[in-house]
Amino acid sequence: MNSTVGKQAEKSDSIWVAKTAVIHEIAAEVSGVATYQLSLRDAAAAQSYRFEPGQFNMLYIPGAGESAISMSGDPADCGTLAHTIRLAGNVTRSIAALKVGDTLGLRGPFGTSWPREDCRGKNVILVAGGIGLPPLRPFIYQLLAQRDEYGSLHLLYGARTPEMRVYTREYDRWRAEGLEIRETVDRSSPGWRGNVGVVPQLLERLTGFDPAETILLICGPDLMMRFTARAALQRGMTSEQIWVSTERNMQCAVGLCGHCQLGPEFICKDGPVFRYDQISPYLKVEGL
Amino acid sequence: MNDSVQSVDPETCFLTLDEFARLFEVLISRGYEVIGPTIDQEAIVYGQLSSIDDLPRGWTDQQEPGKYRLVRRDDNALFGYVVGPSSWKKQLFPPVSTLARADRTEEGWQFQEAKEETPRYAFLGVRACELAAMKIQDRVFTGGPYVDSIYEQRRSQALVIAVNCTQAASTCFCTSMETGPRCKAGFDLALTELPDGFLVEVATAAGAEILSDLQTMKVSPEQDTQANAARQQAVDQIERRFDTTDIKDLLMSNLEHPRWDDVAERCLSCTNCTMVCPTCFCSSVEEVSDLTGDHVERQRQWDSCFNLDFSYMNGGLVRNSIRNRYRQWLTHKLATWIDQFGTSGCVGCGRCITWCPVGIDLTQEVNAIRESES
Numbered sequence: 001m002n003s004t005v006g007k008q009a010e011k012s013d014s015i016w017v018a019k020t021a022v023i024h025e026i027a028a029e030v031s032g033v034a035t036y037q038l039s040l041r042d043a044a045a046a047q048s049y050r051f052e053p054g055q056f057n058m059l060y061i062p063g064a065g066e067s068a069i070s071m072s073g074d075p076a077d078c079g080t081l082a083h084t085i086r087l088a089g090n091v092t093r094s095i096a097a098l099k100v101g102d103t104l105g106l107r108g109p110f111g112t113s114w115p116r117e118d119c120r121g122k123n124v125i126l127v128a129g130g131i132g133l134p135p136l137r138p139f140i141y142q143l144l145a146q147r148d149e150y151g152s153l154h155l156l157y158g159a160r161t162p163e164m165r166v167y168t169r170e171y172d173r174w175r176a177e178g179l180e181i182r183e184t185v186d187r188s189s190p191g192w193r194g195n196v197g198v199v200p201q202l203l204e205r206l207t208g209f210d211p212a213e214t215i216l217l218i219c220g221p222d223l224m225m226r227f228t229a230r231a232a233l234q235r236g237m238t239s240e241q242i243w244v245s246t247e248r249n250m251q252c253a254v255g256l257c258g259h260c261q262l263g264p265e266f267i268c269k270d271g272p273v274f275r276y277d278q279i280s281p282y283l284k285v286e287g288l
Numbered sequence: 289m290n291d292s293v294q295s296v297d298p299e300t301c302f303l304t305l306d307e308f309a310r311l312f313e314v315l316i317s318r319g320y321e322v323i324g325p326t327i328d329q330e331a332i333v334y335g336q337l338s339s340i341d342d343l344p345r346g347w348t349d350q351q352e353p354g355k356y357r358l359v360r361r362d363d364n365a366l367f368g369y370v371v372g373p374s375s376w377k378k379q380l381f382p383p384v385s386t387l388a389r390a391d392r393t394e395e396g397w398q399f400q401e402a403k404e405e406t407p408r409y410a411f412l413g414v415r416a417c418e419l420a421a422m423k424i425q426d427r428v429f430t431g432g433p434y435v436d437s438i439y440e441q442r443r444s445q446a447l448v449i450a451v452n453c454t455q456a457a458s459t460c461f462c463t464s465m466e467t468g469p470r471c472k473a474g475f476d477l478a479l480t481e482l483p484d485g486f487l488v489e490v491a492t493a494a495g496a497e498i499l500s501d502l503q504t505m506k507v508s509p510e511q512d513t514q515a516n517a518a519r520q521q522a523v524d525q526i527e528r529r530f531d532t533t534d535i536k537d538l539l540m541s542n543l544e545h546p547r548w549d550d551v552a553e554r555c556l557s558c559t560n561c562t563m564v565c566p567t568c569f570c571s572s573v574e575e576v577s578d579l580t581g582d583h584v585e586r587q588r589q590w591d592s593c594f595n596l597d598f599s600y601m602n603g604g605l606v607r608n609s610i611r612n613r614y615r616q617w618l619t620h621k622l623a624t625w626i627d628q629f630g631t632s633g634c635v636g637c638g639r640c641i642t643w644c645p646v647g648i649d650l651t652q653e654v655n656a657i658r659e660s661e662s
Binding site: 017019041060063247254255261269 | 387388390392395396397398399400401428429432433434435436437540543544569570571572573574575577581584586588591593598599600601602603606607608609611612615616619620623624627628
């Protein structure tokens with residue numbers, strides 16, 4: 001009937017079947033957040049596994065279900081695959097009960113990635129809110145690995161409290177390698193000397209970059225991304241220079257189950273990374 | 289079943305009622321499971337058929353918004369009805385299917401595909417709007433980078449015997465969606481019912497092979513005229529008109545229109561429209577575990593964007609009101625579907641109008657928005 005029938009059947013076999021992944025290491029990040037280093041048990045699958053920064057995997061606990069988790073490790077090193085997980089829902093709480101050596105299922109990688117080519121020769125500003133930093137970390141590694149191919153590099157990071165900031169142990173190294181980091185928190189705590197306030201303010205105050213020669217990448221809650229994008233537009237950037245990573249309920253991860261739709265987009269396969277002009281008309285509609 | 293082998297001017301022949309009755313044994317002897325119209329629970333639904341006697345002989349359906357009734361005809365027509373609550377989606381995209389299995393072993397979890405035997409269906413009585421619906425679901429399930437193998441396998445093995453409509457319901461609007469009522473492509477055989485038999489259009493080699501087991505006759509000019517008149521009757525009975533001009537822009541530029549609040553007052557969010565729709569494809573996956581928890585199946589079930597937890601994320605609901613859920617369904621069906629699959633998701637079969645318990649009519653909802661624009 002359809003010309004694609006048959007021809008793509010081979011591809012389809014593995015859509016729903018997870019691969020066995022072994023927990024190699026568990027590192028607590030902040031309260032309720034931990035990074036799981038996973039390795040695929042099948043040697044050939046582990047060998048051939050590659051991902052692009054911004055993509056995600058479906059992690060599967062039989063009996064509990066699947067959860068979409070962004071890759072948070074270095075794409076140049078797929079020996080183990082880092083997943084920074086907020087232990088909040090049914091599936092992630094089941095993951096929290098696992099220990100090193102335990103197995104779980106993994107499908108992926110899925111989705112679109114951060115626009116590396118667009119960033120070449122440009123200033124890059126990464127804006128993250130809370131647990132929005134993990135999906136950006138692979139790109140930070142990638143940018144810093146070829147630092148001289150980019151202009152200024154900024155990370156603007158907002159967390160609820162100073163204690164909720166993830167990956168702080170890496171900041172000194174990132175700074176040394178040429179990433180400027182500005183931070184803000186919603187609520188201060190004793191010893192915090194940094195900013196208090198929302199993330200978009202960091203962008204409003206940022207100096208020393210030419211907006212016309214800058215790419216902005218945002219990952220965080222919908223509202224935070226909209227306000228950050230608005231601040232960028234006010235600084236003279238265009239929607240074509242802004243990229244966001246969106247989140248919706250994902251089940252199949254391949255655009256077949258319908259759950260993750262936002263307007264015409266299937267977040268799982270058309271996203272999660274979108275150029276802002278493509279997704280903003282829908283992102284700003286409440287309850288779409 | 290392949291478009292490319294369908295000839296432009298299909299060969300036509302005549303099948304007497306007695307020979308048509310033999311079609312069932314021919315199909316069954318060739319290994320097909322015959323699925324077609326039959327009466328169940330006071331409706332004409334698609335189920336497994338073993339003989340001509342399973343067909344809804346002498347019955348028709350009366351449909352209007354929120355209402356479906358079976359009524360006796362004054363003749364013995366076998367296909368003298370329009371469409372019922374079921375569609376072929378139920379066979380091609382089963383309401384429940386097992387996708388994968390997980391087994392706990394000494395080396396941890398092992399995952400494998402759930403191998404299910406693919407039934408070999410012969411669909412008997414497919415309407416033009418339903419051929420269009422299949423073509424749409426082909427795009428959804430097999431047209432993208434990821435293919436749904438359950439759908440693909442069932443679809444590629446299915447024999448499609450279409451039956452042209454000879455009447456229409458008040459809820460039909462296939463002419464507005466340009467999907468019918470005439471069956472033009474996407475079938476192996478297409479029948480037009482006459483009082484003493486069927487005019488048969490042969491579109492594929494698979495269709496011709498089935499016919500080779502039956503005695504066919506040359507079509508007489510009178511039979512041809514009769515068949516044309518019967519098909520024209522369906523065209524003439526379609527009263528519902530649906531203006532789809534620029535419908536994508538119309539709906540997407542009116543996402544905050546007050547009409548969404550209006551329809552939300554009436555909509556029960558019952559999911560009926562999505563269940564009876566021949567193109568709606570949303571699903572959810574559930575974990576089905578044995579008592580030990582060591583053997584788990586991943587079971588896919590039809591889901592609906594009208595279900596409350598369909599948009600659940602991070603402890604909250606994205607579409608937390610009936611207004612938002614109805615808006616999602618309608619804009620997806622009629623607008624964003626076009627972005628996603630290059631076609632409307634609506635074929636004009638009218639099922640969502642008939643089976644809505646409160647008789648919400650999507651054509652009226654769109655018209656209300658359109659009229660407020662002008």
